Amino acid sequence: MDFMLASVATSGACVVSNPMEVIKTRMQLQGELAHNVTRGATPVVQYRNFAHAFYTIGRTEGLRGIQRGLGPGISYQIFMNGPRLGLFEPLQKVFGATDPTAISFPLRNVCAAATSGMIGAFIGSPFFLVKARIQAASSVGKINSQYAYNGMMDGFRQIVKADGLMGLYRGATASIPRVAIGSGTQLATYTQAKTLVIAAGFEDGADVFRCDAAASILTGLVVTTAMNPMDVVSTRIYSQKVVNGKGKLYSGVMDCIMKTMKSEGIRGFYKGWTAHYMRLGPHTIFTFLFWEEAK
Numbered sequence: 499m500d501f502m503l504a505s506v507a508t509s510g511a512c513v514v515s516n517p518m519e520v521i522k523t524r525m526q527l528q529g530e531l532a533h534n535v536t537r538g539a540t541p542v543v544q545y546r547n548f549a550h551a552f553y554t555i556g557r558t559e560g561l562r563g564i565q566r567g568l569g570p571g572i573s574y575q576i577f578m579n580g581p582r583l584g585l586f587e588p589l590q591k592v593f594g595a596t597d598p599t600a601i602s603f604p605l606r607n608v609c610a611a612a613t614s615g616m617i618g619a620f621i622g623s624p625f626f627l628v629k630a631r632i633q634a635a636s637s638v639g640k641i642n643s644q645y646a647y648n649g650m651m652d653g654f655r656q657i658v659k660a661d662g663l664m665g666l667y668r669g670a671t672a673s674i675p676r677v678a679i680g681s682g683t684q685l686a687t688y689t690q691a692k693t694l695v696i697a698a699g700f701e702d703g704a705d706v707f708r709c710d711a712a713a714s715i716l717t718g719l720v721v722t723t724a725m726n727p728m729d730v731v732s733t734r735i736y737s738q739k740v741v742n743g744k745g746k747l748y749s750g751v752m753d754c755i756m757k758t759m760k761s762e763g764i765r766g767f768y769k770g771w772t773a774h775y776m777r778l779g780p781h782t783i784f785t786f787l788f789w790e791e792a793k
Contacts, residue, residue, distance in 0.1 A: 515784070688714070726768050
């Protein structure tokens with residue numbers, strides 16, 4: 499039952515937050531390793547900031563552009579967040595995170611959340627792969643190595659044809675730590691944030707939306723900052739061209755980290771932070787709001 503509730507909650511949240519995911523993906527890929535490729539030349543900036551990206555995509559690509567990848571995005575939420583949220587409470591018992599007053603509770607809680615996130619990330623990785631490639635494909639200006647998929651199923655078909663079934667899990671090694679970090683901080687921080695919010699005067703029962711929204715805003719700040727570096731790495735590995743079964747730009751997670759740091763510095767890992775937070779904020783609010791209401 500928890501799997502079903504979690505899937506419904508995160509799918510509903512995805513519809514609201516997907517435009518931010520499109521913007522985040524585009525901004526994380528914009529100027530990718532550009533300083534290396536152009537030998538110090540200033541890369542072309544198609545999206546100046548979050549607001550400009552939203553306006554540009556909406557103006558040039560319309561509603562379909564701003565909601566690009568919604569199908570695989572919802573599927574990803576079902577197959578990743580269903581297990582992630584559904585397994586969280588059972589794993590809390592496994593790790594002994596049952597007493598919030600215990601000194602070891604925060605660490606045990608993070609372990610339970612990270613483990614459930616890793617399981618969900620592996621299951622949902624094929625959907626994230628297709629989603630990232632569809633969202634990166636701009637019909638106006640080329641941001642990255644673009645894939646021409648006519649929807650989610652066509653994406654799966656092309657990937658399997660080119661790289662076999664294992665090709666569907668390309669990039670999973672980046673996605674698993676990404677979601678482990680995000681899940682560990684989100685689920686653990688949300689619990690603590692909600693306690694702080696209630697202690698600050700928000701009554702959980704009397705005004706559940708304000709309470710959940712305030713807790714989600716605090717949670718989103720922590721999660722976005724912790725998760726964004728691996729989110730950039732994941733997006734880039736998922737989106738790169740594959741030649742003879744090997745990534746054209748990166749051979750793996752560490753190679754992507756080293757090249758990004760060398761070419762773009764620490765700022766490269768925080769590309770798309772605003773869009774990420776703008777996505778994660780409402781997504782977290784509506785996920786936990788739907789989750790609490792469904793329960």
